[in-house]
Amino acid sequence: VERKVLRLFGGGCHLPLGCYCRKEDGQFQVFTSKAKEGEDVPDRYFTQSLTTEGLPEKVVAKFKDGRKFPATVFISRDLSAQSYFRKAVEKNGTVIEARSLIRTVPIITKLDPYILRNVDWIFFTSKNGVEYFFNLQPQLPKKVKFGVMGSGSEAALRALGYRAEYAGEGVDSADVGAEFAKLANGSTVLFPAAEDPMRSIHQALSAETKKIDLPVYETVLEENAEASSAEVLIFTSPSNVEAYFADNLLDVGQQVIAIGKSTGKKLDEIGVKYALPFSPDEVGLAEAVFGLNYQVGGLSY
Secondary structure, eight states, X not given: OXXXXXXXXXXXXXXXXXXXEEEETTEEEEEEEEOSSTTSOOEEEEEEESOOTTHHHHHHHHTOTTOOOOSEEEEXXXXXXXXXXXXXXXXXXXEEEEOOSEEEEESOSOOOGGGGTTOOEEEESSHHHHHHHHTTOOOOOTTOEEEEESHHHHHHHHHTTOOOSEEEOSSOHHHHHHHHHHHHTTSEEEEEEESSOOOHHHHHSOTTSEEEEEEEEEEEEOTTOOOOOOSEEEEOSHHHHXXXXXXXXXXXXXXXXXXXXXXXXXXXXXXXXXXXXXXXXXXXXXXXXXXXXXXXXXXXX
């Protein structure tokens, strides 16, 4: 697959192109990255198939000059000017409408040091959990280890000078929980999180593992959230889904991307179809936008 993709692109060693194919869970997964110049932000595409037949041609077609991209993409989070997602999507002429439909507020202002006694692991499922926990100026046990889910949580932890001993990636929190359980079973794990936390990680841990919930913030939904006319709607949490669809419906032709399976489950509850990225981060979301089909005069690109 990789060699044929390179051949179809007519690429030599100087072409800023990368392609990697692997077989995972019975499917062929292909990761492709291509830029016009070496310094440009590349377009990235992920796809998977049960067969390699026609797979190289499908990959190359996505990078065809002149293919249509969405005029506007909505994402339910605020983005900085340095955001990878912003750079990767805007380079193809797409306007990004970035606005969170939720806000978070702290629910405790002082942490009892006793809670941290005998804690072996502290596990974060979001960067909000990291920020609100460390705002409490915790007195950490000397040998405590950190686990995180997602690159956002890992980056937030690193920015505070700490390293994650375990960093779970992927859109399925149950898979992350199963991996973490191999390291943490039989220990004491603290979960600083929202008031109503995602429990997929908890459920994967053994009965012998002591699990301590520590609600450090709560999520408040925006009332009467304004609808978006963007061609693609990206939801980055179940709460954002709840806030948007409390008063809005999908427009005809709008496509939806869910950042992960917990967000997708919330969309399932209201009957909204969606695409999932390979990874629940800005790179994965940019790949998902690039990978959707967009209509031009009745034709899909």
